[in-house]
Amino acid sequence: MSIASVMVSADLGTGAAERVRLAASLASRFEATLTGVAARKIPDPGPGEDLETIRAAYRKEQAKLTEDLTQCREIFEQSCGAEIRTTWRQAEADASSFLVRQALAADIVVVGRGKDAAGGLAISLGAVLMEVGRPVLVTPPVPDHLKAERIVVAWKDTPEARRAVSAALPFLRCAKQVYVVSAGEEARFEGAEQVSEFLGRHGAQVVTHLLNAATGDVADEILQFTTREDADLLVMGGYGHSRLREWLFGGVTRDILQTASVCCLMSH
Structure with a gap:
């Protein structure tokens, strides 16, 4: 892309x-x-x-x-x-x-x-x-520039996340470091290592991290990891559904959008 x-x-x-x-x-x-x-x-x-x-x-x-x-x-x-x-x-x-x-x-x-x-x-x-x-x-309220030198990919094996990774390739190829992060009890089964290998073929400098987080703590763990690694871009799928034209986000998407201090690249 x-x-x-x-x-x-x-x-x-x-x-x-x-x-x-x-x-x-x-x-x-x-x-x-x-x-x-x-x-x-x-x-x-x-x-x-x-x-x-x-x-x-x-x-x-x-x-x-x-x-x-x-x-x-x-x-x-x-x-x-x-x-x-x-x-x-x-x-x-x-x-x-x-x-x-x-x-x-x-x-x-x-x-x-x-x-x-x-x-x-x-x-x-x-x-x-x-x-x-x-x-x-x-974008969060403050930043007026996006270096995208250190990027976190919040990975869950869903169509939304796959589309988000493909959309982010122009950023991921140029980043100094990319972290593919999967969090939660099923993290080791989500294929994060395969995504890292895929991104490596596209020239990304990438490592994989599996975070042990309870279901309700996934968003916090991802955001804490993003802060620790001094990343300024978070890539993830946008999850939610519609009901009578009222748009509702899933828990992790909602929590990250409400509290993230970095830019979030999302795809539904």
């Missing part, structure tokens, strides 16, 4: 500029195009309003949306610099659905955790991860 197109979700929340700078650094590293994306729906009018009141409220909301999207674009343009190719896409639409539609032209999608965005511009991280069909790089 190569990376020719990086897409980043833009908003007005905490960490938005840092997220764009991180995405821009990836675009520069891989000589890729960076596309910024922002959207928000105009809220429906309240019940019982007359037509003129509804029209006036809509015009006010439309003006506010235009202002918000203009600010998003300014943050994007100021943060990505002038050294890379960029494009911009915006709409009056649900932020998550619009990002998913635009991502058909992306190799990787860079997003925040969603909860810190302001003004209705936040994406639903679960919906994007499960619908986008692309690898998703989830």
Whole structure:
């Protein structure tokens, strides 16, 4: 896999500029195009309003949306610099659905955790991860650069994890050290050694670690290992399911996304 197109979700929340700078650094590293994306729906009018009141409220909301999207674009343009190719896409639409539609032209999608965005511009991280069909790089609030010199692959033999490893190959090949980590009572049966051998064939400098962790402690063990080895990228499958359009993560995925201080490259 190569990376020719990086897409980043833009908003007005905490960490938005840092997220764009991180995405821009990836675009520069891989000589890729960076596309910024922002959207928000105009809220429906309240019940019982007359037509003129509804029209006036809509015009006010439309003006506010235009202002918000203009600010998003300014943050994007100021943060990505002038050294890379960029494009911009915006709409009056649900932020998550619009990002998913635009991502058909992306190799990787860079997003925040969603909860810190302001003004209705936040994406639903679960919906994007499960619908986008692309690898998703989830950034913590602070970092604006990703060295990816030391990478942890949180391995469990599932289709999601296999897709995540394939998506991460451009990073894994270039890393100084890759750790394939399997945790839990069944860790020795998950095929971590085979994954390490596979990555070695692709040129990765890789070692295997099996962590003895109780079922409820898997996320903590993986994050502690990531901290001990001074890694700044965690690669893993994104596990969850949908119910009535409400997106729910499995325990390990949820715990890592809520607490990880490093970037997480995920695939569903």
